[in-house]
Amino acid sequence: MTTPTPASTEPADPRLAGTFSLLAPDGTPRRPELLPLGPEVLRLYRQMRRARLFDDRALVLQRQGRLGVYPLFGGMEATQVGAVLALDTARDWLAPTYRGTGCALAYGLPMHKVILSWRAHPDGFRMDPQQRLLPFYVPIGNQLPHAAGIALAERRRAEREGHDASVVLAFVGDGGTSEGDFHVGLNFAGVYRAPAVFVIENNGWAISTPTSRQTAAATLASRGEGYGMPAVRVDGNDLLAVHHVTAEAVARARAGEGPTLIECVTYRVMPHTSSDDPARYRDEAEGELWRTVLAPARRLRAYLDRAGLWDDEQEQALAAEVEQELRDALVQADAAPGLEPWQILDHVYAEPTPDLLEQQAELRALYPQRGAGQ
Template sequence: MTTSHTRSRLPDPRLEGVFCILDADGAPRQPELVPADPARLIAMYRAMRRTRIFDERALVLQRQGRLGVYPLFGGMEATQVGAVLALDAPHDWLAPTYRGTGCALAYGLPMHKVILSWRAHPDGSRLDPDSHLLPFYTPIANQLPHAAGIALAEKRLAERDGREPRVALAFVGDGGTSEGDFHVGLNFAAVFKVPAIFVIENNGWAISTPTDRQTAAATLASRGEGYGMPSVRVDGNDLLAVAHVTEGAVARARRGAGPTLIEAITYRVLPHTSSDDPARYRDSAEADEWREKRDPGMRLRTYLTGRGLWNDAQEETMISAVDAELRSELELADAAPGIEPWELLEHVFETPTPEMVEQQAELRALHSGGKA
């Protein structure tokens, strides 16, 4: 029952008119757009399920005190993985949000790096210099101007070298579209016609604020028109659809046609973070509807099973393999050396500011029992 302090939106009006390839029950709505190679379909499904299994295990680790506050993404993995699979990793750039663990895993970030990151260990942010993955961004929408600037640099390098540009893919939540950096990043990208793709993970809730309390616009994708860039709305729980529209946007960016805005309609079935209680602001029936009838993993698995490409034995084998990988990666994370307080100020800027140098000195003095 909906109480005075919760909201319910059933059926969800955000789903009207979205692009999809598979219906919620796994039936192909546009069979001609399903990838023809069965091996590719299975690989896509495995990549998506691997991230969901990690998310489920990460919550257990958090409850055991082995992770800090953790932003869950389970139920949104088709948006994250589908978009990232369209990239040429590690050459193209990826700028995830703080909820972008699924993005980073699909891009190739090892699990132990993810674990260390959510332990606030500096090693979690010391990324492979040959990779073009940026750290998880906690400041809302802050990564969009960064992605636009990176894409401009790649455009100029490509023009200088006579090659196709690398693209920058940046994610933002529906709440982030109300931030000034959203406008700055998209406007800059459109004006300079940079090879960038911006994906709005419209999961319906900016913590406790529903989308219809943020904007009077019918869709968030409509904002693309104001910046002079094409936009598309896609069913964010349909992995094949997300991959398809992102591949189109990547191809467009590489041929010099500029950025694209993608609004992926999904739902945050889990709490905002491991410390949130969503029952305080939304009707549980809304989350149950999405969890039970629109689950992204079950949608694709149903389709694969119907074609004889997947079965329960393969599923169990895959889950066991991911669990074994996680155990091994957890050992690596647990073996990371301890950190000193002043290390938290390292790797912020290439050249530390005078203030940071002074702060590090103070921390070292306090640690040694001396005076700053």
């Protein structure tokens, strides 16, 4: 497995002590022999900037009443995009958290589907069967047992058909590591050597609870030993480092060597959701270093500038490209059929349970005129 950055390299923040990184905060290469080639770096950078630009605009849309409550991921885009782009989206699975909009965009979920998801429209969370992407999970940690089960099914299919297994990449926040589903999912994956990669987005805060009040463990990655799987801590704001360690873990899983736990140390510079006021529970000056010096785009942009691979003109062109993509996505999302209240329950199980049918009937009774003829 990847070794941490040498201890002689003083971290910019104590939380980053012992993490693996490829680029210093000023963009200077720390492990030049591990850096990908220019075209791959540009692919990663473009997707990271696209995700962050969407996140920034999503908050505006929510304030305009064009989205529901929205969980921002700003400041964590390197973790989400860097990990997801290590997958083969034609065969591998992604299980995001509710904060995983950047993950879904990088995986290939169309932008209009993302918008519909945060409008609670069924067309948003009804995924394309050809796309191995699970919907955004709001229950904390709920996706981890699902991910482990899918991974075991993929391993058995691969053994039966005689090929390498598809891999499942699952995300969880630092708060989610205290949930029972975290233990169940990782323990199951470890016991059955399921081809899964679990990424902890350690952003320092479980809503209003800091990591220091959540666990006495020195690191969250140390939990991997208890589940019999290797674990690595990485600077979650170093896009290239996150991509590197995830690609290693995906290769291990595909080769039949079992799951890996990755702790990405990052920071939630934005509110918990668009309805949150973080000033009520944290000193906003605490995150200033992460908003500026440690910002993911600042670091990689400095590296690209030195290498002569990017400039301000290209940055402006990318911003304009994403803005146009967002405008087109809004037009498409606005054209989606109107939503009836009972349709929210349509896409829960393949075969509706008696409870769901009863709840749908109650909703139809509440809106008799809208339900006429249905």
